[in-house]
Amino acid sequence: MITQRLQTELEQAGLQASLLVRDLNTGHEIGIEPDTEYATASLVKIPLALATLERLQRGELDGTTPVRIAPGGPTTGPIGLGRFRHPATVAVDDLLYLAMCLSDNVAADTLFDLTPPARTTDILRAHGIHGITVRHRVRDLNETPAERLAPDETHLAHTLAIQAASAGRGHRIPQLDVTRANSGSARAHVDLLQALWKPTTIHPDTAARLRSLMADNVIRHRLAPEFGTDASTWSSKTGSVLNHRHEVGVVEHRGGEAYAIAALTASSVPARHQPAAEALIGRAARTLRDHLRAT
Numbered sequence: 001m002i003t004q005r006l007q008t009e010l011e012q013a014g015l016q017a018s019l020l021v022r023d024l025n026t027g028h029e030i031g032i033e034p035d036t037e038y039a040t041a042s043l044v045k046i047p048l049a050l051a052t053l054e055r056l057q058r059g060e061l062d063g064t065t066p067v068r069i070a071p072g073g074p075t076t077g078p079i080g081l082g083r084f085r086h087p088a089t090v091a092v093d094d095l096l097y098l099a100m101c102l103s104d105n106v107a108a109d110t111l112f113d114l115t116p117p118a119r120t121t122d123i124l125r126a127h128g129i130h131g132i133t134v135r136h137r138v139r140d141l142n143e144t145p146a147e148r149l150a151p152d153e154t155h156l157a158h159t160l161a162i163q164a165a166s167a168g169r170g171h172r173i174p175q176l177d178v179t180r181a182n183s184g185s186a187r188a189h190v191d192l193l194q195a196l197w198k199p200t201t202i203h204p205d206t207a208a209r210l211r212s213l214m215a216d217n218v219i220r221h222r223l224a225p226e227f228g229t230d231a232s233t234w235s236s237k238t239g240s241v242l243n244h245r246h247e248v249g250v251v252e253h254r255g256g257e258a259y260a261i262a263a264l265t266a267s268s269v270p271a272r273h274q275p276a277a278e279a280l281i282g283r284a285a286r287t288l289r290d291h292l293r294a295t
């Protein structure tokens with residue numbers, strides 16, 4: 001069976017994986033352990049963007065409102081506002097772009113100041129999305145053991161991430177504990193994608209704007225190489241923390257086909273950079289999509 005073969009390949013490469021591919025036109029799907037929960041890292045920015053856009057649509061927030069952001073705040077990040085050396089003023093609407101398209105952590109937490117994690121979860125529940133829970137801000141991801149070690153000792157943090165997990169998905173590192181961290185499964189993220197691409201309860205304008213933001217996302221190195229072509233559009237969001245590597249998105253083909261794809265993984269290899277693993281995640285997702293397309 002194709003799922004068993006792919007799961008074996010992933011395990012041999014040191015990857016635990018939760019994958020799901022769903023045809024958004026027919027509802028048919030195929031997956032590997034799609035209901036297993038993972039800590040979701042920056043995937044949380046999709047629910048955050050949905051909550052922010054919904055409040056903008058209701059008139060509770062104004063996208064033109066300027067927000068002053070000073071450097072040296074509690075949230076850091078390798079790109080975007082976290083690298084600014086001087087105060088900046090950014091409109092709420094532009095914070096959405098930075099958070100979703102550049103995965104800017106400071107922008108995301110500034111949006112969480114407006115719509116806290118608990119309210120973001122409530123908005124998900126209101127739209128029937130029950131498998132994703134938002135519990136904390138993005139800055140908590142900057143407080144893992146990796147930030148306390150020198151760059152040449154990062155492998156020690158990854159070793160702890162690998163060895164400190166429990167059978168029940170708990171973890172000594174809070175950011176990886178699905179009962180304490182932002183969490184969700186591949187199925188839940190595909191459900192969220194379906195709610196955005198085939199909106200029923202989400203306002204059409206809100207869904208369209210979030211689809212546009214995901215299409216403009218520039219950090220898309222896991223699945224995009226397998227799904228981005230001249231005859232298709234790939235819209236997605238990645239998430240990474242320690243040994244966790246995720247990407248969720250939708251590929252839309254010129255002929256009208258559309259597939260929602262979620263790949264959530266955890267590596268048992270104590271290394272920060274694993275290009276072969278990244279490539280395998282993409283190939284596994286593509287193989288599942290091709291199989292679903294052919295049946």
